[in-house]
Amino acid sequence: MAARQASTRDLEREFDWFARLLDARFQLYFQLEGTPPAAMPPPPDLGASDSAYAQFLHEHIRDDLLARTALVLVLVQALRPRLLDLFHTRNSTFDRRFTEFGGVRAGTDGDFTPTGETLAFLLGGDSLDTRLAVIDLLAEEGMLARADILHTAPGEEPMRSALRLGRDTLARMALVDATGPAIGTNFPAQRIETALDWSDLVLHPGTRAQIGEIAAWIEHGTTLMHEWGMQRLLRPGYRSLFYGPPGTGKTMTAALLGVSTGRPVYKIDLSLVISKYIGETEKNLARVFDQAQSRGWLLFFDEADALFGKRGESKDAHDRYANQEVAFLLQRIETFDGIAILASNYRDNIDEAFARRFESIIHFPLPRAEERRELWRKALPAMAQLADDVDLDALSREHGLTGGAIVNAIRFAALASLADGGRPIGRAHLLQAIRREYAKEGRSG
Structure with missing residues (x-):
């Protein structure tokens, strides 16, 4: 909980910076009358913070303003989407939304999901250099995709594709519980x-x-x-x-x-x-x-x-x-x-x-007799009782099993003992289990 609070504290500072950045961009772009020229505000300095979020920035983003803005833009959409309401502004001249804002919308009045176009507008207005830098940043082989921080849809043009957080980006910042990427054909x-x-x-x-x-x-x-x-x-x-x-x-x-x-x-x-x-x-x-x-x-x-x-x-x-x-x-x-x-x-x-x-x-060689004796001893359940006819030293000398085979043999023998009313594990139980392991390996014994 303390780790989450530390990251949340820093993220609040990031969101405050984003809100000021967005206001400045709109003032510059629309040159609102009676409003003094706005300066694009710098991001907060989190260098002294020990939060998981600050550490994440240090390890993956460093001083890359474009990458940091992209990350915060997607975090805003995921955690505080109301900050993006300005992008619902309509062009009164053409009675349509502004193309330069980019974004993907769910229906007429649905949530605004930023795209590469949104990121380019936010940092550069209609700057061609900024657009090209965004294309490089959001490429499939770009730094953000490689580190699974954020992605565009596979096969789609990045400037028009919705920006999405990586599967466990929030967990890596200690904002949610960690789950890790799921195994599948895309992640083997x-x-x-x-x-x-x-x-x-x-x-x-x-x-x-x-x-x-x-x-x-x-x-x-x-x-x-x-x-x-x-x-x-x-x-x-x-x-x-x-x-x-x-x-x-x-x-x-x-x-x-x-x-x-x-x-x-x-x-x-x-x-x-x-x-x-x-x-x-x-x-x-x-x-x-x-x-x-x-x-x-x-x-x-x-x-x-x-x-x-x-x-x-x-x-x-x-x-x-x-x-x-x-x-x-x-x-x-x-x-x-x-x-x-x-x-x-x-x-x-x-x-x-x-x-x-x-x-x-x-x-990793086959264990020697003394190592097999230790394996038998460590793998036996604490609750298990051995019958008087069991000699682990003799079993270790006479049967060349691996550690995995010994664990399997103990499991079989212990289950047989429990099925027999919880009687002590006897030599017969263990020998039967050992023969089963030999049979799996194509050996006789």
Whole structure:
């Protein structure tokens, strides 16, 4: 609530500035008699504010007056539309509304929704230079669209298209509760979270040490690059390959890196990446990369060998297009000023030319007997009782399961115990659960 109040306080100052800006523009444009020439007022200085709104301006808008005016214009329409009533003024000469105001109206007397034309009029009147600057700003590849701050309708001419806030722009300013972008064909990524912490993760000591290198980059990378001047020698961002069998902790590690560093982690859904429409794959992935770069997300590509694996010669148009998609992803990942983690079951599945581009390659091996013993111990429910014939040390030595398989086995055994009246989990329960896991992997045991 305090965060919202701080942002609301600053937004009130912005709206007051907007009202004065709008009055000044109308006075200048219509040269009202008896009114002294108006000066366009500067925006309020929020440099000393610690609100989420002020921080948002600092990170994304900085000193760009056009971008800031565009943002406030759309916020006004969303939160205080009465300030736009002046745009309902009619041209008495032609008995119609002023074309130069732009805007989209819902019916004869409906709300006024600003367009690029409105923004150009507000800051420049009929200035051609301002109109061209607005066209650049509102382009699909422009800064506001890339950061998902505001958009025009896809495929429409920006000067005539309604300006709309990005899906969670208000949440990023702490004005509403955060929801995050929804996964879909236009946004092929989904946030992954975990309620666990590092103490719940059992890894080989060498693997854990390498994970610490990524955490160190997240914490100190900006200092290294900019204060220590290493941006002359190093590429932006950090790329890591996690490889190892399923269930060895790759996804959980990525989620915990996000938790421990306060950064959202988004997993790329590869089933949504490949579009049947040529050119759409690049657009959809560009949308994810742009938002990740502007918001500090970690990107996690699961089963990355599906896209980054070894490829033969292009035999047909489909192969050539697949290679084109990989080339696009390679370029975006290499220039991504953030953390990109790619996961694969097998190290050898990743093309060697691409593997050389990683800052780290981290192996997630099958857990050893002592690690399996720890996994069994941590995963057993606190309420569960073990029968006297259960020897976790022996189970750990005799059965080479991954962490994921151990959790699945405990779930099956615990449910069997509950179905049996809550009797203690016995060796027979666990062995049956272990055989089920072997069967899923095509093994006998």
